[in-house]
Amino acid sequence: MKNKGQKLDRRQFLSQAALGMASCGVLSLTGNSLIRKTTQRQHEKATTEIIYRRLGKTGIHLPIVNMGVMNAFDGALIKKSFEIGVRHFDTAAYYQNGKNEQMLGAAIKELGVRDKVIIATKVYIPHKQRNMTPQQAKTFFIKTLNQSLKRLQTDYVDILYSHSVDSIDYLNNPGVLEALRELKEQQKVRFVGFSTHKNMTALIKDAVNRSFYDVILTAYNYALHNDKDLVTSLKRAAVKGIGLIAMKTQCAQYWYRQYIPESMHKFYQGKIIHTAVLKWALRNDFITTAIPGYTTFQQMEEDFSVTRDLEYTAEEKEFLKDRNVSYSLGYCTQCHRCVATCPYKVDIPTLMRIHLYATCYSNFYQARHTLDNIPSERNLHVCMSCGTCGASCVNHIDIPERINELKTIYG
Secondary structure: OOOOOOOOOHHHHHHHHHHHHHHOOOOOOOOHHHHHHHHHHHHHHHOOOOOEEEOHHHOOEEEOEOEEOOOOOOHHHHHHHHHHOOOEEEOOOOHHHHHHHHHHHHHHHHHOOHHHOEEEEEEOOOHHHOOOOHHHHHHHHHHHHHHHHHHHOOOOEEEEEEOOOOOHHHHOOHHHHHHHHHHHHOOOEEEEEEEEOOOHHHHHHHHHHHOOOOEEEEEOOHHHOOOHHHHHHHHHHHHHOOEEEEEOOOOOOHHHHHHOOHHHHHHHOOOHHHHHHHHHHHOOOOOOEEOOOOOOHHHHHHHHHHHHOOOOOHHHHHHHHOOOHHHHOOOOOOOOHHHHHOOOOOOHHHHHHHHHHHHHOOOHHHHHHHHHOOOHHHOHHHHHOOOOOOOOOOOOOOHHHHHHHHHHHHO
């Protein structure tokens, strides 16, 4: 395999070089004034350079904002993203039934920059099939990854995730672990990880203790700002050398305002919500990078604009100080406490995620695929025969309204 996506920290290099020159007497002719001028120039450059961070012990250095490709359909967006500085692209085998990987692979090949980018993909075993034997799971993983490589037009991926992990048992499925280990040995995969939307704290703690996974892709955003256990587990993972990548950083995005009370609409005016919540996530330096799922050039520019400066503007500070903001973001934290309020124990958290895919991302393939993998006894089908939804959310999400909208879409 070739050298893949590594980057020197230019600011560290310049700083060390200046100090080295001083210690060797090279700067002695002009004294401290040259050192001050060099430091000043470095500071000025620091405000315009893209901020990079190291992805745990992998040795990979990445810009703090990259691209979640899942909802994108235009290869030109991939190319423009690379042009402005994006170096990590995240996809999955089943996104758009493989077409997402095909689009990404074609764009990267046309650009001729495979050795300059970090590509991550995922293998997803549907929940209904997770009772397969370890050998079947291993075969599934290896076959899926080989198909992904063909679609991506590459002989390796930099990161392979076990996707949508929500239980300790599945996290440590022996067939999955064996497949990941074997693919690493075959150099088809450089680093292995898992992605998770729920039960995140327990999963991250277990991963830290077992020391198998190199990278974790986890939901992390301002709506979770009071989850101290999650933050503690993430910090421990970072100290352990596990690379942390954040998804769902922009919660439900500004177009979600139609699903929140009118009194909260002010929080969705302009682009402040984009940059404020993205900066909030990235100011936690245990997060290496975020992969917002932008689908337009405007969204791309807004998201990537934070990569040179994570200081809040006055407007962003005011936005984040408002106590109502965390309630108005419309994001389901997947805490599962709502399930107890439903007499039929419907899988409401997954239905809320489906609602996000369908109404916020307009990704109906992802929504349908996720819906079909909920066991029938806990699916939307149960809600169809329920007259009035009495489920409630501790974070003020209007569950009955979203359930009704899902009924309209899939009824």
